[in-house]
Amino acid sequence: MADHAHHEHSGKGLISAAQDAFAEAGEQWTEMRADVYAALAQCDRPASAYDLAESVSSLRGKRVAPNSVYRILDLFVRTNLARRIESANAYLANSHPSCRHDCIFLICDSCGKAAHIDDDTLTGSLVNAARDAGFADVRPVVELRGLCTDCN
Numbered sequence: 001m002a003d004h005a006h007h008e009h010s011g012k013g014l015i016s017a018a019q020d021a022f023a024e025a026g027e028q029w030t031e032m033r034a035d036v037y038a039a040l041a042q043c044d045r046p047a048s049a050y051d052l053a054e055s056v057s058s059l060r061g062k063r064v065a066p067n068s069v070y071r072i073l074d075l076f077v078r079t080n081l082a083r084r085i086e087s088a089n090a091y092l093a094n095s096h097p098s099c100r101h102d103c104i105f106l107i108c109d110s111c112g113k114a115a116h117i118d119d120d121t122l123t124g125s126l127v128n129a130a131r132d133a134g135f136a137d138v139r140p141v142v143e144l145r146g147l148c149t150d151c152n
C-alpha cells in the first residue's frame, strides 16, 4: 500500500478533489468539462469516449461529439483526474486526483467492473526492471483481468 497519507475520494468529495487538482494544474473547470467529469465519476466500470458522449449529450440536452469528449478525457488523463484502462479502451475517474500513483487495475471479465490497488513497491520494481533493461521515461501500465468478488 501507499506509504503516505493517501485519500481515496468518492461522490461529491471526489468532484471537489478533482476541481482542486485541475485548478492546481492551471486548467479551467468549464461547464462542458464539469459535465464530462460528472458523467465519468458516476461510472463504476471503465467507460468509452462514445459512452460518455452519450451521457453528456443527454445531460446537456443536445448532441455532443465524441471527439470533444475524447479531447477532454485526454486532458483529464494528463492532469491526473482520469485514468485510461488500456485493455478496455476506456476511462475511469481517478479516485485520488491529488496524488500520483502507478495504479494497478483489476478488471472483471464478467461484469466489466474495475477496482484498483496502489502498491508503489510493486510498480517501483517494474520501473526499475525496465530501467535496468535500458528503458527511459518508464510509465507502468498494469492491468489484471479476473473475476470480481460479486462474480466469482
Ligand SMILES: [Zn+2]
Pocket (backbone or CB within 6 Å): 096, 101, 102, 103, 104, 116, 117, 118
Ligand atoms: Zn491508485
Ligand SMILES: [Zn+2]
Pocket (backbone or CB within 6 Å): 108, 109, 110, 111, 112, 113, 147, 148, 149, 150, 151
Ligand atoms: Zn464482476
